[in-house]
Amino acid sequence: MSTTTTGGRRRRRRRVLVFPLPFQGHINPMFELAGVLHSRGFAITVFHTHFNAPDASRHPDYHFVPVPGDGTPAQGTLVDRILDMNRACEAPFRERLAAVLERRREEEEVAGLVADAHLLTMLDVARGLGLPTLVLRTASAACFRCFLAYPMLYEKGYLPPQDSKLYMPVKELAPLRVKDLYYSRRPGDDEMVRKLMSRATQAVRNSSGLVINTSDALEATELERIRNEHNIPMVLPVGPLHKVSSKTIGSSSLLNQDYGCIEWLETQPLKSVLYVSFGSLASMDSKEFLEVAWGLANSGVPFLWVVRPDIVRGLDDPNFPNGFEVAVQDRGKLIQWAPQQEVLAHRAVGGFWTHNGWNSTLESIGEGVPMLCRPQFADQLMNARYVEKTWGVGFELEGVLERGKIAKAIRKLMKEREGDEMRERAKEVKNRVDGCLEIGGSSHVAIDKLVNYLLSV
Ligand code: UDP
Numbered sequence: 198m199s200t201t202t203t204g205g206r207r208r209r210r211r212r213v214l215v216f217p218l219p220f221q222g223h224i225n226p227m228f229e230l231a232g233v234l235h236s237r238g239f240a241i242t243v244f245h246t247h248f249n250a251p252d253a254s255r256h257p258d259y260h261f262v263p264v265p266g267d268g269t270p271a272q273g274t275l276v277d278r279i280l281d282m283n284r285a286c287e288a289p290f291r292e293r294l295a296a297v298l299e300r301r302r303e304e305e306e307v308a309g310l311v312a313d314a315h316l317l318t319m320l321d322v323a324r325g326l327g328l329p330t331l332v333l334r335t336a337s338a339a340c341f342r343c344f345l346a347y348p349m350l351y352e353k354g355y356l357p358p359q360d361s362k363l364y365m366p367v368k369e370l371a372p373l374r375v376k377d378l379y380y381s382r383r384p385g386d387d388e389m390v391r392k393l394m395s396r397a398t399q400a401v402r403n404s405s406g407l408v409i410n411t412s413d414a415l416e417a418t419e420l421e422r423i424r425n426e427h428n429i430p431m432v433l434p435v436g437p438l439h440k441v442s443s444k445t446i447g448s449s450s451l452l453n454q455d456y457g458c459i460e461w462l463e464t465q466p467l468k469s470v471l472y473v474s475f476g477s478l479a480s481m482d483s484k485e486f487l488e489v490a491w492g493l494a495n496s497g498v499p500f501l502w503v504v505r506p507d508i509v510r511g512l513d514d515p516n517f518p519n520g521f522e523v524a525v526q527d528r529g530k531l532i533q534w535a536p537q538q539e540v541l542a543h544r545a546v547g548g549f550w551t552h553n554g555w556n557s558t559l560e561s562i563g564e565g566v567p568m569l570c571r572p573q574f575a576d577q578l579m580n581a582r583y584v585e586k587t588w589g590v591g592f593e594l595e596g597v598l599e600r601g602k603i604a605k606a607i608r609k610l611m612k613e614r615e616g617d618e619m620r621e622r623a624k625e626v627k628n629r630v631d632g633c634l635e636i637g638g639s640s641h642v643a644i645d646k647l648v649n650y651l652l653s654v
Pocket of ligand 1: 223477558
């Protein structure tokens with residue numbers, strides 16, 4: 198049905214176009230946002246690359262438009278891949294978007310495009326065709342603040358980081374230290390990362406608003422600073438989106454989620470299990486993998502460990518150490534990919550050993566589960582810092598991975614008083630976040646503003 202009638206006037210249905218960056222941690226929140234808008238009556242069109250294309254059959258209500266020519270090289274850093282994708286998709290996206298606008302003109306109104314902050318080129322193309330644009334940031338407000346502050350960080354000498362100053366506080370971005378800043382340690386990446394950040398901030402500045410997957414309960418100060426110091430008027434903290442959307446991310450998962458682990462969790466005592474996952478991209482070397490395996494085994498704590506086939510760098514399939522699987526058969530469950538949100542919501546889960554991708558961090562907070570943090574790159578380090586210092590719902594496992602140290606850290610989280618205190622605080626933070634989602638709460642109000650904006654343009 199493409200039209201509705203209000204007071205005798207025919208109102209055309211409104212369509213929102215979305216374009217996620219094709220990585221799991223960006224696809225999930227964009228689909229969650231699409232789910233929210235769809236439940237508010239908008240029709241949804243999803244533009245997507247061939248690389249990591251979503252499964253259209255799982256979203257029969259949405260219209261999918263493949264954008265060819267993403268030319269995503271299998272090699273290169275993530276930053277290279279993002280910049281390449283922008284270049285290669287520009288012309289095909291323009292053509293496909295023009296066709297969608299032409300076809301829809303008769304029966305529907307297209308309210309605008311919501312694109313990932315890393316798709317500046319697509320946002321420019323859409324505005325060039327007269328379409329309003331909004332940006333979705335899938336990382337924290339602190340992370341975006343860091344992007345905005347990048348020129349200052351260089352001017353004041355925080356960056357590039359010097360080994361002797363890694364633990365120096367960045368007073369302008371408290372509680373971050375130099376080592377927590379978003380920075381690529383790979384030689385020569387510097388310029389590309391700066392380009393990525395300046396493009397993401399430009400994407401926001403050129404658009405009508407910033408939709409951001411966070412909550413006032415977590416980042417009120419950071420959000421305020423983005424609004425005031427950086428003069429970005431429409432900042433909409435709508436998160437955590439996975440708690441708002443009626444669709445679970447199962448439908449946007451690129452890998453098959455193994456629900457067998459839920460049955461296994463059913464057999465475990467309350468809050469006894471440590472859930473271990475390092476997201477969709479983080480990896481380790483074989484030596485570290487060995488230490489993690491024995492650290493888990495030696496901790497004596499039941500665990501559910503997500504072992505992606507590509508978790509060990511350079512291998513298609515990780516080799517478990519001899520004797521490991523027998524040693525943990527009574528209290529360890531290994532799977533390749535989990536229904537993570539369901540796992541974290543399960544009563545048997547009492548802690549999360551995570552790489553602190555922003556989605557994982559939010560999903561853990563959303564269920565009141567405290568974290569053992571092992572961040573690797575990008576915004577993961579600052580997320581871990583906030584978990585430890587600002588919210589007090591976890592702590593970082595620093596330095597070289599070693600089995601004895603790992604087992605001790607796991608026991609601290611799962612069995613000791615300090616861990617219990619973090620679990621208590623995690624419950625309180627969860628309640629505050631839930632409060633923002635209720636009618637009149639800040640996330641609810643932000644979603645209403647977004648909907649009203651999309652209805653008004
Ligand atoms: N995820 C999942 N199953 C897993 C591990 C992760 O479905 O076994 C999901 C998780 O719920 C989250 C996303 O994948 O929504 C990972 O995003 P995040 O930002 O945490 O990390 P990234 O993968 O981008 O590093």
